[in-house]
Amino acid sequence: MVSTPVIKILLADDQALVRGALAALLDLEPDLAVVAEVGRADDVVAAAERSGAEVCLLDIEMPGSPEVPDGIAAAAALARAVPSARSLMVTTFGRPGYLRRALESGAAGFVVKDTPAPELAEAVRRVHAGLRVVDPLLAGESLAGGANPLTEREAEVLRVALDGVPVARIADRVHLSPGTVRNYLSSAIGKTGTSTRVEAARLARDRGWI
Amino acid sequence: MVSTPVIKILLADDQALVRGALAALLDLEPDLAVVAEVGRADDVVAAAERSGAEVCLLDIEMPGSPEVPDGIAAAAALARAVPSARSLMVTTFGRPGYLRRALESGAAGFVVKDTPAPELAEAVRRVHAGLRVVDPLLAGESLAGGANPLTEREAEVLRVALDGVPVARIADRVHLSPGTVRNYLSSAIGKTGTSTRVEAARLARDRGWI
DNA sequence: ACCACCGCATGACAGGTGTCACGGGCGAGT
DNA sequence: ACTCGCCCGTGACACCTGTCATGCGGTGGT
Numbered sequence: 127m128v129s130t131p132v133i134k135i136l137l138a139d140d141q142a143l144v145r146g147a148l149a150a151l152l153d154l155e156p157d158l159a160v161v162a163e164v165g166r167a168d169d170v171v172a173a174a175e176r177s178g179a180e181v182c183l184l185d186i187e188m189p190g191s192p193e194v195p196d197g198i199a200a201a202a203a204l205a206r207a208v209p210s211a212r213s214l215m216v217t218t219f220g221r222p223g224y225l226r227r228a229l230e231s232g233a234a235g236f237v238v239k240d241t242p243a244p245e246l247a248e249a250v251r252r253v254h255a256g257l258r259v260v261d262p263l264l265a266g267e268s269l270a271g272g273a274n275p276l277t278e279r280e281a282e283v284l285r286v287a288l289d290g291v292p293v294a295r296i297a298d299r300v301h302l303s304p305g306t307v308r309n310y311l312s313s314a315i316g317k318t319g320t321s322t323r324v325e326a327a328r329l330a331r332d333r334g335w336i
Numbered sequence: 337m338v339s340t341p342v343i344k345i346l347l348a349d350d351q352a353l354v355r356g357a358l359a360a361l362l363d364l365e366p367d368l369a370v371v372a373e374v375g376r377a378d379d380v381v382a383a384a385e386r387s388g389a390e391v392c393l394l395d396i397e398m399p400g401s402p403e404v405p406d407g408i409a410a411a412a413a414l415a416r417a418v419p420s421a422r423s424l425m426v427t428t429f430g431r432p433g434y435l436r437r438a439l440e441s442g443a444a445g446f447v448v449k450d451t452p453a454p455e456l457a458e459a460v461r462r463v464h465a466g467l468r469v470v471d472p473l474l475a476g477e478s479l480a481g482g483a484n485p486l487t488e489r490e491a492e493v494l495r496v497a498l499d500g501v502p503v504a505r506i507a508d509r510v511h512l513s514p515g516t517v518r519n520y521l522s523s524a525i526g527k528t529g530t531s532t533r534v535e536a537a538r539l540a541r542d543r544g545w546i
Numbered sequence: 547a548c549c550a551c552c553g554c555a556t557g558a559c560a561g562g563t564g565t566c567a568c569g570g571g572c573g574a575g576t
Numbered sequence: 577a578c579t580c581g582c583c584c585g586t587g588a589c590a591c592c593t594g595t596c597a598t599g600c601g602g603t604g605g606t
Contacts, residue, residue, distance in 0.1 A: 141428065146453020147357035154360055165450075218351065240375075243356020277582060290500065290534020292562070306584050312564055322592095323563085324500020324534050489553070503593070516554050522594055532562095533593085 133254045136162040136179035136211070138170050138197065140188045148183065148216075148246075155247045166190050170200040171207045179211055181254050184233075186217040186224060198224070198231050205232030214253045216246075220261065222268035223334010235259030274335045280314040281336045283307050284327040288336075343464045346372040346389035346421070348380050348407065350398045358393065358426075358456075365457045376400050380410040381417045389421055391464050394443075396427040396434060408434070408441050415442030424463045426456075430471065432478035433544015445469030484545045490524045491546045493517055498537040498546075 135152060137160055139145045149160040162177035164170055167190030174182055182204060186197035194200055201213040214235040215228045225236050235253045237246065238261060249259045276284070279302075286296045293311070297304040311323045320326040330336045345362060347370055349355040359370040372387035374380055377400030384392055392414060396407040404413055411423040424445040425438045435446050445463045447456065448471060459469045486494070489512075496506045503521070507514040521533045528536040540546045 141449040142452050143426070143447075143449045143456060144354055144357065146456075147354065147361040150364055150453070151357040151360035216353070237353075239351040239353045242352050243360070246353060246356075279583070289538055290532050292532060294562090303585055305586060308564070309566095309584085312566085315564075321564085322500050322502060328499055487552080512553095513555055515556060518593070518595090519555085520553095522596085525594075531594085 132159045134161045136182040139185040167200040168194040174208045201233045202231035221334040275317045283310045287323045288327040342369045344371045346392040349395040377410040378404040384418045411443045412441035431544040435478045485527045493520045494537040497533045
């Protein structure tokens, strides 16, 4: 009695409570079924293969291995390893750079966690049908925000600068001369229009540039 | 036909998706009913009065008014205005200081968002029965972490220092002399065992001291 | 009255930071 | 070949920061 075709869903979120709650929400829909749940980015591919999931809901902020550190990396790995599975990013932060990087990594959809709950099921169905799902407001911001002006090195030093460590320690961690680090920081401060490295690092993070 | 007494629940979380998902999860339980949902800390009291909620699930990280800026403040307001309602904090961050402040504000329970989903309903029942619900691991950390060593001014200055603004702007925002700000920062750096104000601010935040 | 403490402030000093000028090397596009 | 941008480094300068000593007024305890 194959009454209705059911969409098989994988849930990836590091917060067990949220994971369970989303499962409850989605299982209310008769045409949706949660077939796998994981709490780490590096567990996604194996669970997707094992469960035959068709749509994967991936949180971006998730712990993982150095190779697959977050949900975006999981989406990229998934696109390579399990092309039949389509990724729908579900994230707290509507950072334009997140959206861009997620789509570049092969994600099919992107919703933020303050979208109304009923829309999630619909987003899952659209993604399963082969459509792209993107928050229109966020898409606008992403285009208006412009591209990432930072070079790879600038981004690297800013990532370390995020927690306010002194230049000497940054230089140590990225294996560069302290003077070079200061040059990169100065350049990044100029590009971001800020006045300290911590401000520059925070702005770059909020834009999704690092 | 009053078959079973039903516990009336208010849900407060700024992320609509999480709110809806938690509602779905709790409504699976026959003895629980979500009777109100809000997305801001300063809407909690009014919604609790209107709905007659008995247990209020409050996220800590929630936008609000200056008087009721977050979930902890909402719990305090609730304890005064609606003593019949009991508060159960549900938060992402298991910061010891959060726990302490939440309990001081009259919350009856405290669970983090990565507790297993089935335990939430049980926590709600316990809180409704008049018991305290506290993550035992977190309770240990809270005791081990010790009390807040910062003075009020030090905490105030650190709050502004969190985003890496220069001393002049901090002084401006807290209405103090730049020299005084530097003294407080130096003192806070000493107390936290760090070496820059940003590190001190981040540590203080993670400990729940600010 | 006295002392201890706290909040707030100033001044001075060493060291860290942001900016600039300048250098060399390397790959990509023209 | 040439230019351009990025990478990496040095050196110098003004300014900001972190630390310390010192001071003054207020508050609370004895």
